[in-house]
Amino acid sequence: MTVEKDTKQAKAKKLADPKTCTIDLATQEMINVAHKLDIETVFDRAVTMKPCNIGTQGTCCKNCGMGPCRLPLPKGGLDGEDERKGLCGATPNTIAARNFIRMIAGGAAAHSDHGRSVAEVFLSAARKETDAYKIKDTRKLVEVAKHLGIDTVVEVNGETLDRDLDEIAVEVGEKAMNEWGKADGELLFAKRAPEERYKIWKKMGVVPRNIDREIVEIMHRTHIGVDQDYKNLMKQGTRAAIADGWGGSMLATELQDILFGTPYPVASEANLGVMKEDMVNIVIHGHEPVLSEMIVAVAQMKEMDDYAKSKGAKGIQLSGICCSANEVLQRHGVPLCGTFLQQELAIITGACDAMVVDIQCIFQNLANVAKCFHTKLITTHPIAKMEQNNVLHIEFDEHHALEDAKRIVKLAIDNYKNRGAEVMIPKQKSPMIAGFGVESIKYHLGGTFRGSYSTLNDNIINGRIRGIGGVVGCNNARTKHNQGHVEIVKELIKNDVIVLTTGCNAIACAMEGLLTPESAAVFCGPGLAEVCETVGIPPVLHMGSCVDNSRILLAATEVVKAGGLGTDISDLPAAGSAPEWMSEKAISIGHYFVASGVYTVFGVTLPVTGAPVFQKYLFEEFEKMYGGMWDLEIDPIKHAHKMIAHIDKKRKALGIDRARDRILVDMSDRRDIGAA
Numbered sequence: 001m002t003v004e005k006d007t008k009q010a011k012a013k014k015l016a017d018p019k020t021c022t023i024d025l026a027t028q029e030m031i032n033v034a035h036k037l038d039i040e041t042v043f044d045r046a047v048t049m050k051p052c053n054i055g056t057q058g059t060c061c062k063n064c065g066m067g068p069c070r071l072p073l074p075k076g077g078l079d080g081e082d083e084r085k086g087l088c089g090a091t092p093n094t095i096a097a098r099n100f101i102r103m104i105a106g107g108a109a110a111h112s113d114h115g116r117s118v119a120e121v122f123l124s125a126a127r128k129e130t131d132a133y134k135i136k137d138t139r140k141l142v143e144v145a146k147h148l149g150i151d152t153v154v155e156v157n158g159e160t161l162d163r164d165l166d167e168i169a170v171e172v173g174e175k176a177m178n179e180w181g182k183a184d185g186e187l188l189f190a191k192r193a194p195e196e197r198y199k200i201w202k203k204m205g206v207v208p209r210n211i212d213r214e215i216v217e218i219m220h221r222t223h224i225g226v227d228q229d230y231k232n233l234m235k236q237g238t239r240a241a242i243a244d245g246w247g248g249s250m251l252a253t254e255l256q257d258i259l260f261g262t263p264y265p266v267a268s269e270a271n272l273g274v275m276k277e278d279m280v281n282i283v284i285h286g287h288e289p290v291l292s293e294m295i296v297a298v299a300q301m302k303e304m305d306d307y308a309k310s311k312g313a314k315g316i317q318l319s320g321i322c323c324s325a326n327e328v329l330q331r332h333g334v335p336l337c338g339t340f341l342q343q344e345l346a347i348i349t350g351a352c353d354a355m356v357v358d359i360q361c362i363f364q365n366l367a368n369v370a371k372c373f374h375t376k377l378i379t380t381h382p383i384a385k386m387e388q389n390n391v392l393h394i395e396f397d398e399h400h401a402l403e404d405a406k407r408i409v410k411l412a413i414d415n416y417k418n419r420g421a422e423v424m425i426p427k428q429k430s431p432m433i434a435g436f437g438v439e440s441i442k443y444h445l446g447g448t449f450r451g452s453y454s455t456l457n458d459n460i461i462n463g464r465i466r467g468i469g470g471v472v473g474c475n476n477a478r479t480k481h482n483q484g485h486v487e488i489v490k491e492l493i494k495n496d497v498i499v500l501t502t503g504c505n506a507i508a509c510a511m512e513g514l515l516t517p518e519s520a521a522v523f524c525g526p527g528l529a530e531v532c533e534t535v536g537i538p539p540v541l542h543m544g545s546c547v548d549n550s551r552i553l554l555a556a557t558e559v560v561k562a563g564g565l566g567t568d569i570s571d572l573p574a575a576g577s578a579p580e581w582m583s584e585k586a587i588s589i590g591h592y593f594v595a596s597g598v599y600t601v602f603g604v605t606l607p608v609t610g611a612p613v614f615q616k617y618l619f620e621e622f623e624k625m626y627g628g629m630w631d632l633e634i635d636p637i638k639h640a641h642k643m644i645a646h647i648d649k650k651r652k653a654l655g656i657d658r659a660r661d662r663i664l665v666d667m668s669d670r671r672d673i674g675a676a
C-alpha cells in the first residue's frame, strides 16, 4: 500500500527534461543540479502548468466584474458569421485589441518609468545635488540638447560662444522631465525620425503628446464601454508605442549615455561560468543602471578588494542577468551571468553571495530558491519589493548612492564565509565583444576620420550585406531556451543579414559565441563575412539593453540619412524579430518597430489568434498605413526566411536586387580562380 502511494506521489511530481527545455549545456547541467537538490525552477513549472488556451488567443476579457468573458475560437474553426461576444457585447476584435494595447501600456510604462527615474537622477546630477553621479559624455549632452530644442551656443558682444555645459545639463534634465507630462505640444524626439516617417505619423494622427498621457489614455479607452473599435484602439496603441520607443526608452538611453558614458566596443564573457568559486560573487539583475553603476564603482575600489581578501576570498566577481547586466556590460565590460531563464540557476550554483535586483523581469521565485542557500537576495527599488521574509530591502537613493552601494557590496563580502559545502559552477562561458551603438557603428564601419554610415550603405547597396535584422527580446519558458534566438540569428547571418541585437537575445547570442569577430568566418555568408573581417566586427552587434532598442531606431535613421536606400525606415532592407518574447515590454517594442515602418516577426505565440479580423489588421493592413506590420512564426528557420523574403522585397523595390547577383558571381569566380 505505502509503496504504491509513494510511487503515485513520485509520479505526480513532473520534472522538466533538461535536454528538451534548453540548448545551453550550462543550463542543462544546472537544471540537473536543481533536481538533485529538489529545488523547483521555472523549467519544472512550465511542465506542470499549462497556459490558458483562451488567454493565449487574446480573447479573455476581465475588464469588468461581469466577466471574465471568454471567447475562444470554436473547436472546428469559425463557420459563417462570428457571433461571439462578451456580456456587454464586446467582440473578439475589441477584446483582443483592448488586451493588446493594455500590454503596450504595460510595456511602455515600464520602459518610460525607468526613463523617468534616470531623468530624475540626471537632473540631480546636473544640479550638483549628488556627487556620486557626474556628466560623463559632454559631446552627447550637446547633441541631445539640440534635439530637445535647447540653445547650445550664446551670443556675447556679437560673438558666438559655446554655452556653459552645466547650464545646458540642467536644461536638458528639465526639458526631458517635461516630456512625460507637458500640457501641450508633442513629443520632441518624434522629429528625430526620418522626415517621411514623421509625416506618416502626423497624417495618421499618432504623434504622441506626452509620454504619460498616451499610457493613461490606453487605460481609459480599454475600460468597459469606451473604445469598441479595434482600429481606433490600435491607433492609441500606436501612439503609446511611439511614445515608448521614440520617447521614454530613447530618453532613458540618451540620458544614461550622457551620465554613465556612451558605450564603445568592449571585450567580455557570457554564461554561468563567469562566476568564480574563490571570489565573492555579486549578481546584478534587473534593468536600471543607476544603482548597478555604483556597485561597479564600489566593487572596483581597493578598499573593497582588500575587505574581500580579509574575508578569505580572492576578490569580487560581478556579473549580471537580464538588462542591468547588458547596461554594465556595455559600459564596463562586466560579464553576463545568463539570460532571463537562468536567474534561479545563478543562485543554485551555491556561489552567489548576493543577488541585487532592481526592476523588471525578476522572478518572485528567486526568494524561494535563495532560501535553500546562503544567498542574500536584495531588492533595492521602492516600487519593486517581495513578500517573502528572507528578502532584504535596501532602498537605493541617488543622494546616498555610494553609501548604499558600499553597504550592499560589504554585505555580499560578509556573506562569503556562509557558503555551503556544495558549490557547483558550470564551466561554460563564451568570449564576446559588446558595446555597440549608433556612434560606434559609425566609427567602425566608416573609419575613425570619416565616421559615417555610408560604408554600411555601400555594402548594402553592393549586396555584400543583404540587409539588417534587429533581433531582440526575452526568453520564454514555453519554448526551448535560446533555440529560437540562436537558430534565427545563425540563419540570418548565413544569408548575409547583419544582426543588431539587444536584451536577452544578445545574451543568448553571446553564450553561443556569435558576438565575436571570429564567428564571421564560421557562420556568415561570404559577403557579410568579408565585411566583418575587413572592419573587424562581429556579425551580430550587441546594442545594449531593452530600452536601447531606441539605438536600433536611431541607427536605422542614420542609414536612411546616409542615402541611397530610400527616404524612410520602411524603405530599408530590414526586418525585426523577437524569437522568444514574453514580456509586455516586448509587445510595446514590437509595435513601435511596426509603427516605425519595420516588418516585425514574433516567435512562440501572439495573443491575437482568437480574433482573426484583428490579426489580419495587424499582419496585413498595418503595412498599407505604416509600411511595417506584425507576423508570427514559430519555426525558427521559416521565421528567418520570412525576414529575408521581406528584405529581398525591399531590395527589389530599391532596385538593388541585381547588385546582389553580381556579388554572388564575383564570389564564385573567385572560388573558381582559387580552384584552378
Ligand code: XCC
Binding pocket: 287, 322, 323, 340, 360, 361, 472, 473, 474, 475, 502, 503, 504, 505, 545, 546, 582, 583, 585, 586
Ligand atoms: Fe526581460 Fe530586458 Fe525580455 Fe530579457 S529581453 S526577459 S524584458 S531582460 Ni528585454
Ligand code: SF4
Binding pocket: 061, 062, 063, 064, 065, 066, 067, 068, 069, 085, 086, 087, 088, 089, 090, 095, 224, 225
Ligand atoms: Fe465581459 Fe464586456 Fe466586462 Fe469584458 S468588459 S468582462 S467582455 S462584460
